[in-house]
Amino acid sequence: MKKMMILAMMMVMTISANAMSYNAAKNEALFLSDKMAYELNLTPAQYEAVYEINLDYLMSLNGRSDVNGIWWDRRNTDLKYVLTAWQYERYVGMNYFYRPVAWKSGKFTFNVYSHYKKGHFYNDRPKVYVTYKGGNSHKHDRFYADRHVAKPEKPNVHHSTPKMHDKPAMHNTKPAANSNKPTREIAKNTTNTNRSGSGHFGRR
Numbered sequence: 001m002k003k004m005m006i007l008a009m010m011m012v013m014t015i016s017a018n019a020m021s022y023n024a025a026k027n028e029a030l031f032l033s034d035k036m037a038y039e040l041n042l043t044p045a046q047y048e049a050v051y052e053i054n055l056d057y058l059m060s061l062n063g064r065s066d067v068n069g070i071w072w073d074r075r076n077t078d079l080k081y082v083l084t085a086w087q088y089e090r091y092v093g094m095n096y097f098y099r100p101v102a103w104k105s106g107k108f109t110f111n112v113y114s115h116y117k118k119g120h121f122y123n124d125r126p127k128v129y130v131t132y133k134g135g136n137s138h139k140h141d142r143f144y145a146d147r148h149v150a151k152p153e154k155p156n157v158h159h160s161t162p163k164m165h166d167k168p169a170m171h172n173t174k175p176a177a178n179s180n181k182p183t184r185e186i187a188k189n190t191t192n193t194n195r196s197g198s199g200h201f202g203r204r
Helices: 002-018 022-040 044-059 070-082 085-092
Strands: 101-104 107-110
Touching: 022 044, 022 085, 022 107, 044 070, 070 085
Parallel strands: none
Antiparallel strands: 101 107
């Protein structure tokens, strides 16, 4: 009996050691969602929902089996409700978004850092960054299906994925000389803690 109790306590301790803390999950969800907003041309409402979905997924991770487990499937289902068909197709084709977490050497690693330098952001924080504590994905399986999320009416020009050594692009206000390509505004990098009035969505 005593051995069983000790074994149970060891299992709980192992799960606790592997589980991601709320603050860690919050920061990783913000970084991942910011890059998804940049590459998938998310609307502000989509950005908020994607942050919530990513946070729920990251908070569900307790070990290796959870990385591509039931909550990864739930994340994809929720994102399918939130994204347009063309956004979801593009999302699935980007492995660092589709499978954002890996388990290596007994810990979680994040694939998005193979494409984006840590600490660089393109958008302001979503409003729910402060208020959302997780749990929408646990309420019922149609939470995001029944929630109205404003989506772009048609595909926009996709941003290209920056290389690791590239700095995030600044706002482009003038067309390049002898260029036939349409001018488009690129979200600028925001690295300060205030982050107000910047990025795709500006001050909210």
